[in-house]
Amino acid sequence: MHNGRTSTIHTHPRRTRIQASAGAVALTFAALAGCSSDEDPSAAAPTGPVVEVSGMAYSPATLTIDAGETVTWEFDDRGIAHDVVGTGNAATELRSTLMSTGTFTHTFTDPGTYDYTCSLHPDMHGTIVVR
């Protein structure tokens, strides 16, 4: 009675079930990875240049970009609010609200040097150099 055909019929559904559960496990891992890498729940990951606002500082303090690029400031300083306020020739160009979390974006269309500070913490300084 040992018959190859019978054996094939029995193993085929079992193999299908194993593949289905392996797929479910892979999907679960993908979902977990997506959650853990997304530390800022307020926005999708920016694709352009980023300035981190944390530890009472802008990082990098000086960022060089090309004209037309959009800079994203990411505010994450343990609940301390900061803003981005242009000084000098950037005074009319750059102004965010006070933020303790989330992001502020600005697109720089004209080449130049744009200095900015935080209205609450004048010791914080940043510069965007637009080529």
Ligand SMILES: [Cu+2]
């Ligand atoms: Cu500040």
